[in-house]
Amino acid sequence: MINTSPASPPRATFVPGPGYEEMLHPRSQARNNLYRIGWHGVPLELPSHVTGVDARIVVMMGYTFPSGSHKVGATYSIVMEAEKDGLISPERTRLIGPSTGNFGIGTAWTSFQKGYDGVVVMPDGMSPERTARIRAYGSDIVFTPGTESDVILTIEKAKELGQEPDTYVLAQFENFANYRFHYYVTGTSILEKVGGRIRAFVSAPGSAGTLAAGDRLKERFPESLTVAAEPVQCSTLYNGGVGQHQIEGIGDKMVPLILNVNSLDRVAMVDDQMCVDLLHYFVTVLNYRYEFGISAMCNVIAAIQTAKTERLGPDDVVVTVATDGLDRYYSYMDRLVSRTHEESKRLGPDRVHALEAGAGLLDTTSAAQKARLYDLKARTWKTWYDDAYLASMKHDAFWDKERARVAEYDAR
Numbered sequence: 001m002i003n004t005s006p007a008s009p010p011r012a013t014f015v016p017g018p019g020y021e022e023m024l025h026p027r028s029q030a031r032n033n034l035y036r037i038g039w040h041g042v043p044l045e046l047p048s049h050v051t052g053v054d055a056r057i058v059v060m061m062g063y064t065f066p067s068g069s070h071k072v073g074a075t076y077s078i079v080m081e082a083e084k085d086g087l088i089s090p091e092r093t094r095l096i097g098p099s100t101g102n103f104g105i106g107t108a109w110t111s112f113q114k115g116y117d118g119v120v121v122m123p124d125g126m127s128p129e130r131t132a133r134i135r136a137y138g139s140d141i142v143f144t145p146g147t148e149s150d151v152i153l154t155i156e157k158a159k160e161l162g163q164e165p166d167t168y169v170l171a172q173f174e175n176f177a178n179y180r181f182h183y184y185v186t187g188t189s190i191l192e193k194v195g196g197r198i199r200a201f202v203s204a205p206g207s208a209g210t211l212a213a214g215d216r217l218k219e220r221f222p223e224s225l226t227v228a229a230e231p232v233q234c235s236t237l238y239n240g241g242v243g244q245h246q247i248e249g250i251g252d253k254m255v256p257l258i259l260n261v262n263s264l265d266r267v268a269m270v271d272d273q274m275c276v277d278l279l280h281y282f283v284t285v286l287n288y289r290y291e292f293g294i295s296a297m298c299n300v301i302a303a304i305q306t307a308k309t310e311r312l313g314p315d316d317v318v319v320t321v322a323t324d325g326l327d328r329y330y331s332y333m334d335r336l337v338s339r340t341h342e343e344s345k346r347l348g349p350d351r352v353h354a355l356e357a358g359a360g361l362l363d364t365t366s367a368a369q370k371a372r373l374y375d376l377k378a379r380t381w382k383t384w385y386d387d388a389y390l391a392s393m394k395h396d397a398f399w400d401k402e403r404a405r406v407a408e409y410d411a412r
């Protein structure tokens, strides 16, 4: 008999999906929606009158992913690897995604597509656009107190929920599937889609998954710098600073486990209000009505700072990402509705152009900086990982091994 009760919708048993190579180059148009996960849009090169620098600033557009942000690639990859490892299946497992938003939206989207029950653990201070989207995809939400900078509470709560039987925590800050997705799929997509000599890759971490693309770019362009951007208001990588800020998705008061400290070359500090102001200019004056969110502005400002500081010229390319689009931030723009175009320009690009080369950019290539960052990393993660494992990350061989597993998973 067909069960028509709305309380117990039919559950998919197992819905296959792509491996890493197939996310990069889908073989079929779309055997199911999961095959749309990938960088299928066109990168956007910002005009030099907007950036104020000679170097080319090219942005990979994350809003084109299903669910509206490339974070779904990380969520899906963690699920895909766990399925191949035989750890989870839709009939018995509840997926738990700790997140400040987009990874949670990705958790809800992936759970829905693959037939899992999904639970998103997120701070109660995130934008209402995010919670509405998670509920629309059918996942439950467990709230923890605070905002973006309180993400550690979501990790702790998720670990607590993960003690319950038949649960699996999609641990984006520590699961190397996140690193592998961006290393292989994002990194190779950049190499295939962005022409010219890549001199830097800029991304503001969250989980630091996206920064892994920098490791792939260094294979083709060994001189390419990997730059992590963060809010001045929460300058954890820069100087251990912690604080509240307005850039949802980044600046989480820690060094994520999956951040490859060895290959991190610079940390760029960006004022959070400058990001909101530049987004207002992009939306109202340049007429980008859906392509960019706030963290994209942080990335763009840090990319401009990198180009200025490194004195890059017209043949040089700085690549960065727009993780999501405006649909998550209407509430921020509504607050600035009375602002004129002239004010928007003065507070947006004029202020960015006036930034001095070198200001807020820290070189992290020295042994002392590496030691400081590894120490910071251990402070967060020693509760859950032993010293020997954390110490093994200081060797490049650790990261070589994690990258080699892309092919291992694809072979299964």
Ligand SMILES: Cc1ncc(COP(=O)(O)O)c(C=O)c1O
Pocket: 071, 100, 101, 102, 103, 204, 205, 206, 207, 208, 209, 210, 211, 248, 249, 250, 293, 295, 296, 323, 324
């Ligand atoms: C809007 C936004 N920007 C940037 C990031 C950071 O990306 P990653 O976690 O790959 O470092 C996130 C992560 O959730 C995000 O939601």
